[in-house]
Amino acid sequence: MKNQFVADTLYMIADLLDLKGDLFFKTRAYRMAAQTIEALDNDIETIVQQGRLESIPGIGEALAKKITELVQTGKLEYLERLKKEVPTGLIDLLSIPGLGPKKVAALYKNLGITSIQELRKAANNGELRTLEGFGEITERNILRGIQLLEKTSGRVLLNVAYEDGNRYLSYLQKCKKISKINIAGSLRRMKETIGDLDILALSNDPEAVMEHFVHYSEVAEILAKGPTKSSVLLHDNLQVDLRVVEEKSYGAALQYFTGSKEHNVTLRGFAIKKGYKLNEYGLFDKNTEAYIAGKTEEEVYKKIGMQYIEPELRENRGEFEAAKNKTLPTLVTYDGINGDFHVHSIWSDGSDSIETIASVAQQRGYSFIGITDHSQSLKIANGLTEERVQQKLHEIEKIGKNFPDLRIFCGTECDIKTDGTLDYSKKILEQFDFVYIGIHTAFKMDKESMTQRIVRAMDNEQVNFMAHPTGRLIGKRDPYEVDIEQIIDAAKETDTRLEINSFPDRLDLDDVHIKQAKDHNVRFVLGTDSHSINHLDFMRFGVATARRGWLEKKDILNTSSVQEIEKIIGT
Template identity: 40%
Template sequence: MNNTQIARMFADIAALLQLNGESVFKIRAYERAAETIGNLSFQLTDVAADAEKLRAIPGFGEAITSKVQEIAATGSLSYYDRLKAEFPVGVLDLMKVPGIGPKTALKATQELGIKNLSELEMALESGTFAKLPRIGEKSAANILRHLKHRMSQGDRVPLGEAMPEAARVMTALQAACPGVRNLGFAGSLRRGCETVGDIDLLCTADDPAAVIAAFVSLPFVKDVMESEDTKGSIVIDGALQVDLRVTADDAFGGLLLYFTGSQQHGMRLRERAQQMGLSLNEYGLTDAATGRMETFATEEAVYRRLGLPFIPPEMREDSGELEAASQNLLSHPVEMEDIRGDLHSHTDWTDGKAPLAEMVASAKSRGWQYLAVTDHSQSQTVASGLNAELLREHTRAVRGLDAKSPGIRLLAGTEMDILPDGSLDYPDDALMDLDVVLGSIHSAMDQSRDTMTARIIKAMHSPHVDIVAHLTTRLMKRRAPVDLDFDAICRVAVETGTLLEVNASAERLDLKDAHVRRAVELGVAFAISTDSHRATDFLDMRYGVQIARRGWCERWRVVNTLPFEELRAFLSSPKSERYSLLARITGAPRA
């Protein structure tokens, strides 16, 4: 069983315990365990034999540890099975509908015999549901509305879709309301989660009511869910919900911290505040003894008051950041401003949509100091991959343009297929002349875990393969990742001096956050690249940086934070020397 499945099982246990009327603290313990497991950077089943290691995970005590061990050993959990058997079929599904909690779900299954969501829909429409205690017509109508919305729209929206929508709303609001200050997004969007449920916007203004009025009457508003003095909620075309909160400048820090989350991170902060005799809420800190309220203009000030350094939003998942921060051991993750260039891009030589010159001009206008042009190799016939002869021409074209392009340097490269048996799509002599070689899986993606792992490892042993691009080949919501032994691949990456790519393309986000976190632990270095096929795709770099930050990846591990001359020195040195070279150039902490 993988972490996702185990996390779901613990979340189910928490829900079932709610039905049981168990202590909220016990419930919270299982909820926290589920969250923690979901964010873990390694597979639980791999370390389950080692009880010490399990106990070291925050929130893992005796009970949770032994349950995880049982799952790892047997593939199931008797406690879970017993618990589940105590309740009618369908309660857990019902509880996932907004507005239905444990009490209502239990009554609906016991008294109305509802077993699934379509029976729920019927009961809501026929009016029988509204007869349940503490439910009336209004509650039933609300639940029905949520249910239909859920059934029609699915659930969460990919980061790459939500971010441009957020930008669109903010631009329009700023234009409609020039007095708005500090306008920005919070929530899972700010934390860089790969999918988001809705968009949370925050700002400050002298006249909040006027801002809300402007917000709910923006041109693309499809529906207004809420409109009050300091908060509004709208649905925009795409069925995406956008919430806005307005506050005063001197209270912005508390509000931003509160609405950025994560919920678990916030809970831990409030516990910490409480231990200091303070009470933390979205408005600020209250001294429990004197009742005096303190407000904060910035998040930094709140953290400082709690005796902590600033914690980057992408790291606020209660996955060890508070423990690290309180000991001043929190690593400083790579930032967008650190990125100096892009090592993965395509042109109309293969399946890119724009000519070389246009891609280069766009990269330059984004402030990149360099761009690697890495069109596809010959096996990618659907992408009109280049044969060895065309690759030489391609290289000449890139070097020709490089000589005529002040302000940006070009690297001639290829995104070369790693063939099903692990051999390379070009002979060595075709690769020798290139500045950078990416190796990618584009075929035979259903190979077994062992075959796929051996295939990639074989390619990494080539002296020419500098970077393994989009390792797992997953496409957001469209294609599942390939099966591979990630730890083994990371170890060989370090051994051979191969980099792993954090593919920033909104459609990929591959590696994903948990992969980066694990790879960082194993000592891997990275390239964060956009895999751009259009001139506008370079904007996706921000997603890659966010994913890297979620994986606690420091600047020194990212090769495209290097200035051009140092990058070139890196790429022209033998692979076996590269990791130590990177550490030397960047002054990285010694392992």
């Protein structure tokens, strides 16, 4: 059912029109229609197909046309145009609880406010209360609204923190007084969401380093500035802490500030058992307080009697036992990836041609790329009819000739219907190089039915991979109800590889389930689920998640040669 999606889009249009100061009756029409659609019992897609939209009260010809476009293409030109007419920051302001489009428009027109940062500053300076329709109470409520927003969305997705962190790092590296620098904290462990950024530096002139740190152009606010520790807030609200430490403590501090807390608590316990004391300054003799180690992380782990533990494994999920027995996995690396199995092209809902995707894949040094457009019933994503599948196979064959060093696989992301059957006939499925299956509709089934639906689909002989196995969208949509153990068992039995979807909003399977599946001898594929060539870089986050799930090269098909892959998928 696309009803909520259509309703949300109409609400968004109404808000944008209000921001633009459009006529009241026009915006009211959108809100009324949104409410009506939200409350409909019938599937809006069916209504569109039957051409019955205009029989719904409040939906006239113009609105019916827009809804049809939205349902059939998943996009609306009118909305895209509107968005361009309104400064982007204003759309963010609308997400502050209690702040409607009328007030946002007034803030923009009178004070030129276009971001949450600017709004906070103006409210703190008492500037808002001077506006007509605002007062001290409104001002206070707005500040409270900003706080609430930050509390609920205080963490950012891994890719945002990764980009912020690395940009900051290259700026800091320009400071000649820094002799060594590392990102620490949960970003170093590549967790799926990040609260704030921790950076650690080595320098014999810490004050010069702090000066350089707070003068970064992306800094919105300096929260604290001290001789060896400072904190700033970036324009996108991410907090960054920098600490400068001494050489003999650098490794111990890096270990300490990388975490996780659970890992560190356990590690300190092991240190004590050995007669040591471990803190951010180093490893010391428990009785004499004599310094034992601390310059590097490696020497700290070694002195405590274990193998070096990679940051992604530091979650107290069995890494200590493995480190003591010297059985830690040799984790898969980003450099070991030879291609991407999950990319959408303009044939369905992607924005680039197969030719463009192939040339970018080649530039990345990939030896293969998998083009996986949606299947026929997914009309909202422009899924391919059986006839268009034939045309696409033909086109890939043609384009392939121009890329002798790149194998372009023609795959599909085939929808699993509610009864567990697939969205293409066997005859069609056989023609693809490989078949991904995925859930894109009816997310709200009960656990048993959903599990049976997927298990039945996996049982299909043509199926190779299962896309985004739990369907979650981090911070936006919970996983559907499913018995993951049964899915893992079925994956093993049917030899279906589970995907680690590398799109930062998904990272699905997650690290915990990956390890669980690996322990059951299930194997994996990585796919970025790219809908644009810019998304191909997300591979990095899939690899990071695989590492957090203890995966090695042999567990992941993307590390194999084209010949080995062809053998395994049976083309």
